[in-house]
Amino acid sequence: MSLEGGPAWMVTGNLLVRTDESVVAVKILNGSRYEHFADSGRRVSVRGENERVFSWSHCSYLAE
Incomplete structure (x- = not known):
């Protein structure tokens, strides 16, 4: 799968x-x-393979 989106400091494109x-x-x-x-329901070609695209939805914090 390919990941997209998220906070500006998080690089997901690769x-x-x-x-x-x-x-x-x-x-x-x-x-x-x-x-x-x-799962966004979309697919993209990555290195010759048809990969699903997962979009960032939210974050959650670990309990201490």
């Missing part, structure tokens, strides 16, 4: 994550919080 087709949302640990991405 991030690729492998998942199976049943995955509809992912979260990535980023310091003391998780960045959440949801």
Whole structure:
């Protein structure tokens, strides 16, 4: 999958994550919080492969 969006300081354009087709949302640990991405329903060609695009939806913080 390809990731897009998120806070201005977070570079997602070059991030690729492998998942199976049943995955509809992912979260990535980023310091003391998780960045959440949801399936956008779109696909893009990345390095010759048809990848799903996941768009940033929100963040959540780790409990102390």
